[in-house]
Amino acid sequence: MDLESRARAEHPDELRLWLRLMTCAQIIEKRVRMGLRFEFDSTLPRFDLMAQLEKFPKGLKMGELSKRLMVSGGNVTAITDQLVAEGWVQRVDVEGDRRAWKIQLTKAGRAYFNDMAKAHETWIVDSFADLGTKEVQSLYKLLSHVKQSALHSLEDSGAVNLTEHI
Amino acid sequence: MDLESRARAEHPDELRLWLRLMTCAQIIEKRVRMGLRFEFDSTLPRFDLMAQLEKFPKGLKMGELSKRLMVSGGNVTAITDQLVAEGWVQRVDVEGDRRAWKIQLTKAGRAYFNDMAKAHETWIVDSFADLGTKEVQSLYKLLSHVKQSALHSLEDSGAVNLTEHI
DNA sequence: TATTGTTATACTCTATAACTATA
DNA sequence: TATAGTTATAGAGTATAACAATA
Numbered sequence: 001m002d003l004e005s006r007a008r009a010e011h012p013d014e015l016r017l018w019l020r021l022m023t024c025a026q027i028i029e030k031r032v033r034m035g036l037r038f039e040f041d042s043t044l045p046r047f048d049l050m051a052q053l054e055k056f057p058k059g060l061k062m063g064e065l066s067k068r069l070m071v072s073g074g075n076v077t078a079i080t081d082q083l084v085a086e087g088w089v090q091r092v093d094v095e096g097d098r099r100a101w102k103i104q105l106t107k108a109g110r111a112y113f114n115d116m117a118k119a120h121e122t123w124i125v126d127s128f129a130d131l132g133t134k135e136v137q138s139l140y141k142l143l144s145h146v147k148q149s150a151l152h153s154l155e156d157s158g159a160v161n162l163t164e165h166i
Numbered sequence: 167m168d169l170e171s172r173a174r175a176e177h178p179d180e181l182r183l184w185l186r187l188m189t190c191a192q193i194i195e196k197r198v199r200m201g202l203r204f205e206f207d208s209t210l211p212r213f214d215l216m217a218q219l220e221k222f223p224k225g226l227k228m229g230e231l232s233k234r235l236m237v238s239g240g241n242v243t244a245i246t247d248q249l250v251a252e253g254w255v256q257r258v259d260v261e262g263d264r265r266a267w268k269i270q271l272t273k274a275g276r277a278y279f280n281d282m283a284k285a286h287e288t289w290i291v292d293s294f295a296d297l298g299t300k301e302v303q304s305l306y307k308l309l310s311h312v313k314q315s316a317l318h319s320l321e322d323s324g325a326v327n328l329t330e331h332i
Numbered sequence: 333t334a335t336t337g338t339t340a341t342a343c344t345c346t347a348t349a350a351c352t353a354t355a
Numbered sequence: 356t357a358t359a360g361t362t363a364t365a366g367a368g369t370a371t372a373a374c375a376a377t378a
Binding site for chain 1: 179180181182183184186187188189190191192193194195196197200201236287289290291292293294295296297299301302303304305306308309310311312313314315316317318319320322323
Binding site: 209211237238239240241244245263264265266 | 344345346347348349352353354355
């Protein structure tokens with residue numbers, strides 16, 4: 001067995017872990033997408049954008065949204081346009097920089113998001129229903145470690161601009 | 167505080183856990199998608215389909231692929247068509263049922279997939295580089311529990327057909 | 333010149349429904 | 356009639372590159 005093959009054989013655990021992590025994420029995401037679609041006529045990217053705005057009542061600039069959501073600027077424009085057209089978010093002038101603006105939830109948008117967030121929480125709690133409190137806490141800690149590790153790796157690979165604000 | 171609000175307040179841990187889990191999955195997925203795209207001119211759904219075929223050298227039927235990948239039949243047809251056109255997989259007659267066929271990796275497809283899988287493993291190992299062996303193993307066990315729990319929840323919500331073979 | 337955001341474009345993935353061929 | 360798979364269609368999300376306006 002050459003060096004490379006040996007190096008591979010030494011690391012099957014991480015691969016199994018990744019497949020399991022991804023499967024878990026996919027299953028729960030499937031549940032969330034279904035719920036958003038059929039109960040709220042919405043989608044996950046739209047929910048994620050509104051969730052960011054809910055965390056920042058003063059609003060976020062397009063560029064900030066782009067970094068937080070890890071997607072391109074053109075993409076943020078497209079999703080924001082939809083949400084503006086439906087009355088859930090609004091563009092507000094930024095004092096001192098006429099190129100930019102803040103995106104905020106409207107009053108209706110806050111109410112709409114709160115309804116979704118409540119349902120969303122139910123789906124999530126259901127998804128983890130078989131786990132005990134300690135398991136949930138252990139997982140959270142371990143995944144915090146994973147997040148740091150994975151972010152370093154992603155930055156090293158050249159995706160610097162997407163990771164500044166996570 | 168009413169009952170509903172109290173019920174929500176009692177379950178913030180699962181929500182935090184889900185957000186962290188999803189973020190980890192997204193970060194690593196970002197890394198993998200970048201690699202597949204720039205180093206192999208491919209995509210994650212294509213990789214996933216080929217990974218299934220690699221696990222079953224005798225081949226899988228379209229319907230089996232659909233269930234395993236948790237996507238629609240039309241979708242599997244589209245991706246399979248691409249991979250057939252590029253010579254990585256082939257459709258083989260199924261004895262005794264002229265409606266169906268098995269999808270298999272071609273010889274070239276196996277070689278191509280092995281190259282991708284090797285690189286893929288490197289990206290994954292890098293993503294988990296900061297974790298110790300015990301952390302990796304603990305995570306794997308905990309996520310196995312999550313998988314079962316989330317699958318039950320997804321089935322209860324009415325997505326039965328997608329979960330038979332996972 | 334650099335930055336913020338939009339527009340135009342194209343591509344991938346995805347689901348649904350109607351359809352063909354076979355069981 | 357039911358099943359396996361395809362086709363046609365539509366729509367969401369995504370990135371890139373060119374662009375306008377402003378800093």
